[in-house]
Amino acid sequence: MTAALAAEAATHWNGTLTRLLRDRENVVYEMALPQGRAALRLHRQGYQSGAAIGSELWWCDALARAGVPVPAALPSRDGELLVTLSTGRHASAIAWLEGEALGEAGVPFARPLRQTLDLHQALGALLRQLHRVTDGLTLPEGFSRPRWDRDGLVGETPFWGRFWDHPAASPDQRAVLIRARDALRMRLADTLDTGLIHADVLRENVLVNGRSVSLIDFDDSGFGFRLYDLGTVLSQNLYEPAYPDIRDALMAGYGTADREMVEAFTLARTLASVGWTMPRLAADDPIHRSHLARAVMCAERVLARP
Structure with a gap:
């Protein structure tokens, strides 16, 4: 179920799932995009509202633009930072950061x-x-x-x-x-x-x-x-x-x-x-x-x- 939902989410960024990174409160996949690697997140339902997740993405994007080493938010093919999937679950994508x-x-x-x-x-x-x-x-x-x-x-x-x-x-x-x-x-x-x-x-x-x-x-x-x-x-x-x-x-x-x-x-x-x-x-x-x-x-x- 989660894998199918992640595959659905990846289409909004024209991405291809490469591996599961974390399956906890949020489910996180590595995703290949035409411009490089990214992290795809399926946000846990019932924890943060859509408005709160959107605010988080705005903040991270503003920090990244100012040179702070945090992941920038990546807009979907429709220009949205946050996508609502068929089940009502939210998904977002962020830029890949190197490191261990x-x-x-x-x-x-x-x-x-x-x-x-x-x-x-x-x-x-x-x-x-x-x-x-x-x-x-x-x-x-x-x-x-x-x-x-x-x-x-x-x-x-x-x-x-x-x-x-x-x-x-x-x-x-x-x-x-x-x-x-x-x-x-x-x-x-x-x-x-x-x-x-x-x-x-x-x-x-x-x-x-x-x-x-x-x-x-x-x-x-x-x-x-x-x-x-x-x-x-x-x-x-x-x-x-x-x-x-x-x-x-x-x-x-x-x-x-x-x-x-x-x-x-x-x-x-x-x-x-x-x-x-x-x-x-x-x-x-x-x-x-x-x-x-x-x-x-x-x-x-x-x-x-x-």
């Missing part, structure tokens, strides 16, 4: 430490560039993206769910999650730098090409705290022996010395990820417990600081 993923979730970095630190400094600089260029854009009327603000992260109904109600959490874990939630509600202030953010800067979404990095998969992007992008990066590095050095390299590249808030947003991401698991993974998936353990570990460490 920075790493895999849960897998220690195999690169030499110096190279790992240099890449995280480059990633921090890229996030700074992305935020600064975005601040110079005039968003079109009707621009719509989710909100990763205080309510979206630790309000009564966070965007990814009430993480403190996770059914696999023990009473002690739930108590820590609630304490972390309440602490972040106090710390996250409207005076912090906010704007459009990627919101999902995971290793698999960072492509490495030599010493350069680029950023893909803006599916979760939205309006939120800028340092949340750094916290998302660091949430996957908490078990790395060189975590403090990775954190400091990322912060140096971004140009911030606010370690306390970067750590707070790292905690915010680990909490949000617990909420993410609930409607998406089978009840017996081990990721539930590993995400809970990581969030509790991060919370106990962050909350222990004065």
Whole structure:
């Protein structure tokens, strides 16, 4: 069914499917076009609206035109950035970016430490560039993206769910999650730098090409705290022996010395990820417990600081 739908989508770009890249929330294929390679995306139904996906594509295209290394949106043969297929599912195509993923979730970095630190400094600089260029854009009327603000992260109904109600959490874990939630509600202030953010800067979404990095998969992007992008990066590095050095390299590249808030947003991401698991993974998936353990570990460490 998915393959047939992808084949239907490819015709809108006069493309030919070459291989399946990812079959998760979005289904992503590599596609050959007359002008070169592209990524074809079948967007998950019921997550982002057509208006929100169109806004994401507009933003990425504007960033790419400004020289930010992100994938530009490719118009269909009819000039549309977003196509509605026969089933009602949305499809889009984006330009191909060369590179290999920075790493895999849960897998220690195999690169030499110096190279790992240099890449995280480059990633921090890229996030700074992305935020600064975005601040110079005039968003079109009707621009719509989710909100990763205080309510979206630790309000009564966070965007990814009430993480403190996770059914696999023990009473002690739930108590820590609630304490972390309440602490972040106090710390996250409207005076912090906010704007459009990627919101999902995971290793698999960072492509490495030599010493350069680029950023893909803006599916979760939205309006939120800028340092949340750094916290998302660091949430996957908490078990790395060189975590403090990775954190400091990322912060140096971004140009911030606010370690306390970067750590707070790292905690915010680990909490949000617990909420993410609930409607998406089978009840017996081990990721539930590993995400809970990581969030509790991060919370106990962050909350222990004065």
